[in-house]
Amino acid sequence: MSEAFRSGFVAIVGRTNVGKSTLMNRLIGMKIAITSGKPQTTRRRLQTVFTNEKGQIVFVDTPGIHLPHNRLSEYMDNTAYKSVSEVDLILFVVEPETYIGKGEQRMIERIKRAGRPVILAVNKSDTTDGEHIEAAIRTYREALEICEAVPVSALKGINTDALIDTIISRLPEGPMLYDEDTVTDETERDIVAEIIREKTLRNLKEEVPHGIAVSVLTFRERDNGLIDIEADVICEKDSHKGIVIGKGGSMLKKIGTESRKDIEQLLESRVNLKLFVKVRQDWRQDPMMLKSLGYTDKDKGRK
């Protein structure tokens, strides 16, 4: 007799920069979430779907835990903390280290309270040896109840198939929650905005990219298939505007070219991309601006 189909929601949580979004993209086999070497890349929950013959996993990528320092980062932390009680299973992503920080400890308390099964993914296993990985697993096993610990490398694709099998085996029996072809419920417009934000994160230094938001204004397909996209790159200080534009417009051009390439790949068509740099003074502290940029609670949970 064949085994029953399993399905459910899985929150991907952990400290900022441990590789949660890279891991989710690797597990679903497509780049939906943006990633960067800078902390606090992911700002809101993002849902993707993995389906095979054994089951269906609805992944919920969340902002990484950090110490909040403005309204936006409070929203980000709350989004992550809340996610653990809205799912069937928690995928706790850590690095092969033995230090548990304050934010991570708070997350552990939340996870315990949520009472959901926890799988520990020790990511970046490519950067160290088995001994360090074992030490990390021991540390986290002492801190909370973990049903399985799986060392992986999201970057190199090591052990990620095994992680999929482990996740599915721990989900409840249940039907498909989404059509089997569904990869995400994100709109193309939202993914495009995120791609542009990723390029600002990867090209700009220090505080500047953390104060950037992107808003897509126009998204229009011509008869010949070319897609015209116009977007605002919003920065939080007058002094940042010149940095984003760069000498003779060189930085904005670089951000635009890199974004266009990724967007063309995503949409599988030619794209004409225009970026405008705007200043919205200290928008990360402004509830109205946060709301208009989509950094508010929307009901995107279980249907």
Ligand SMILES: Nc1nc2c(ncn2[C@@H]2O[C@H](COP(=O)(O)OP(=O)(O)OP(=O)(O)O)[C@@H](O)[C@H]2O)c(=O)[nH]1
């Ligand atoms: N060496 C190595 N680097 C990795 C691995 N997975 C992710 N990274 C790198 O870690 C950095 C952070 O990756 P993200 O996926 O953006 O991390 P995140 O946990 O989603 O970060 P936040 O959204 O800020 O919470 C990037 O530079 C990745 O390339 C891995 O398995 N090995």
Ligand SMILES: [Mg+2]
């Ligand atoms: Mg992320």
